[in-house]
Amino acid sequence: MATYNYQPSAPSMPENYAPDPPTSLNSSSHELYGNHGYSQSANQGVQSNYGYSSSYSSYGYPNVGGQSGGFAPGTHPEIVRSFQMVDKNRSGFIEERELEEALSMNYQKFSLRTVRLLMFLFKKGDSLKIGPNEFAALWNCLGEWRAIFERFDKDRSGKIDLTELRDALYSLGYAVPPSVLQVLMSKYDNGSGRRVELNFDSFVECGMIVKGLTEKFKEKDKRYTGSATLTYDEFLRMIIPFLIP
Amino acid sequence: MATYNYQPSAPSMPENYAPDPPTSLNSSSHELYGNHGYSQSANQGVQSNYGYSSSYSSYGYPNVGGQSGGFAPGTHPEIVRSFQMVDKNRSGFIEERELEEALSMNYQKFSLRTVRLLMFLFKKGDSLKIGPNEFAALWNCLGEWRAIFERFDKDRSGKIDLTELRDALYSLGYAVPPSVLQVLMSKYDNGSGRRVELNFDSFVECGMIVKGLTEKFKEKDKRYTGSATLTYDEFLRMIIPFLIP
Numbered sequence: 231m232a233t234y235n236y237q238p239s240a241p242s243m244p245e246n247y248a249p250d251p252p253t254s255l256n257s258s259s260h261e262l263y264g265n266h267g268y269s270q271s272a273n274q275g276v277q278s279n280y281g282y283s284s285s286y287s288s289y290g291y292p293n294v295g296g297q298s299g300g301f302a303p304g305t306h307p308e309i310v311r312s313f314q315m316v317d318k319n320r321s322g323f324i325e326e327r328e329l330e331e332a333l334s335m336n337y338q339k340f341s342l343r344t345v346r347l348l349m350f351l352f353k354k355g356d357s358l359k360i361g362p363n364e365f366a367a368l369w370n371c372l373g374e375w376r377a378i379f380e381r382f383d384k385d386r387s388g389k390i391d392l393t394e395l396r397d398a399l400y401s402l403g404y405a406v407p408p409s410v411l412q413v414l415m416s417k418y419d420n421g422s423g424r425r426v427e428l429n430f431d432s433f434v435e436c437g438m439i440v441k442g443l444t445e446k447f448k449e450k451d452k453r454y455t456g457s458a459t460l461t462y463d464e465f466l467r468m469i470i471p472f473l474i475p
Numbered sequence: 476m477a478t479y480n481y482q483p484s485a486p487s488m489p490e491n492y493a494p495d496p497p498t499s500l501n502s503s504s505h506e507l508y509g510n511h512g513y514s515q516s517a518n519q520g521v522q523s524n525y526g527y528s529s530s531y532s533s534y535g536y537p538n539v540g541g542q543s544g545g546f547a548p549g550t551h552p553e554i555v556r557s558f559q560m561v562d563k564n565r566s567g568f569i570e571e572r573e574l575e576e577a578l579s580m581n582y583q584k585f586s587l588r589t590v591r592l593l594m595f596l597f598k599k600g601d602s603l604k605i606g607p608n609e610f611a612a613l614w615n616c617l618g619e620w621r622a623i624f625e626r627f628d629k630d631r632s633g634k635i636d637l638t639e640l641r642d643a644l645y646s647l648g649y650a651v652p653p654s655v656l657q658v659l660m661s662k663y664d665n666g667s668g669r670r671v672e673l674n675f676d677s678f679v680e681c682g683m684i685v686k687g688l689t690e691k692f693k694e695k696d697k698r699y700t701g702s703a704t705l706t707y708d709e710f711l712r713m714i715i716p717f718l719i720p
């Protein structure tokens with residue numbers, strides 16, 4: 231159980247960030263969803279550390295070599311460089327295996343499950359690849375999530391527990407009910423009897439599931455009543471894309 | 476597009492089949508769910524071929540060696556034998572890897588994803604293993620699904636297409652809307668441009684997802700209106716168990 235002063239926050243977006251994120255899932259507007267006794271103090275922004283080196287602490291750099299390469303103006307040059315490094319065949323798109331490699335290079339080994347979930351949430355339409363701007367949105371999102379993960383991983387163990395997961399998700403704008411958190415964590419229980427903890431890969435997987443499903447639910451609950459009516463068709467169509475990645 | 480006479484049917488249960496299947500998901504009562512222009516002729520029983528050799532064409536055999544081994548009276552001896560063969564440590568329970576091996580022996584190579592989905596749908600509560608009666612229910616269910624799969628795989632290619640999947644699921648009691656079938660099939664599209672077809676493993680995965688989600692939906696739509704109201708918590712708790720197998 232963490233004992234720090236609980237002060238949820240979410241990063242404000244850089245001023246000249248690409249103005250039109252590819253899909254609503256990529257939005258960084260942290261409208262807190264759900265009401266489970268949490269205070270409404272979330273989103274009172276503390277500028278987050280995006281995980282870049284200090285020489286890249288501000289945004290608005292011109293693109294590397296003056297080439298836009300399909301990126302929106304103002305995209306952080308580190309992102310452009312990362313993209314160019316992993317797009318080995320210079321196709322202008324990142325495929326599943328390339329994303330897996332990029333993530334492993336910048337963070338840690340990511341499971342193919344998480345990579346596929348990220349591809350699914352950030353790609354446009356039926357494509358099996360992601361383009362420059364989707365990559366930038368994904369990269370910004372992961373940088374933000376990494377910063378939050380590190381903030382809640384107090385002992386720098388590289389892992390967070392149930393309470394820390396709750397607080398981290400709350401920081402990201404999701405007030406997840408305890409019963410749901412229990413179900414989430416139980417999926418990572420290997421039966422050893424030890425307390426379940428999540429590494430960054432699993433944290434991203436959990437968080438992206440909550441993010442993706444919450445966005446879907448909100449589409450059917452536009453007035454934020456906390457309740458939605460779905461037809462059988464809508465229900466299946468909403469969920470199945472998450473299921474067989 | 477299949478051109479046979481379409482005559483959906485579901486197997487009637489053997490008279491002395493274990494009377495209390497472990498969970499509602501294991502029920503073989505085929506209440507047709509959804510109404511998408513299909514006739515109501517489903518469930519007018521044709522006794523299915525359970526995939527056993529002809530010497531086991533009737534039920535009610537005494538258990539092998541007179542040992543019940545935790546099985547309900549009247550459990551088919553082939554099922555008891557299968558269970559005993561895979562339960563190598565004689566623990567009385569089947570674990571994930573053991574189930575994978577049993578399925579591969581009796582059918583074909585099953586993906587770990589499908590094995591985990593089966594474990595999730597047939598196990599009791601939070602257990603990570605399945606006991607004799609859950610195994611029997613799973614085994615009966617798979618035998619039935621295999622028979623249906625073979626009935627719709629007209630050219631014995633070992634694969635079925637979208638239309639055949641629709642008809643096979645209908646035979647199993649699920650009237651799945653075309654838009655949902657499209658989403659399901661698209662997950663198996665490898666981008667080669669060829670028509671997507673499912674082998675038995677993928678058919679079971681698809682079918683179990685539809686079966687599991689439909690059961691969950693029906694719990695919230697007890698009067699079969701085709702529409703259900705869910706809270707955010709219920710929605711997440713309902714879906715997350717399917718997501719991280």
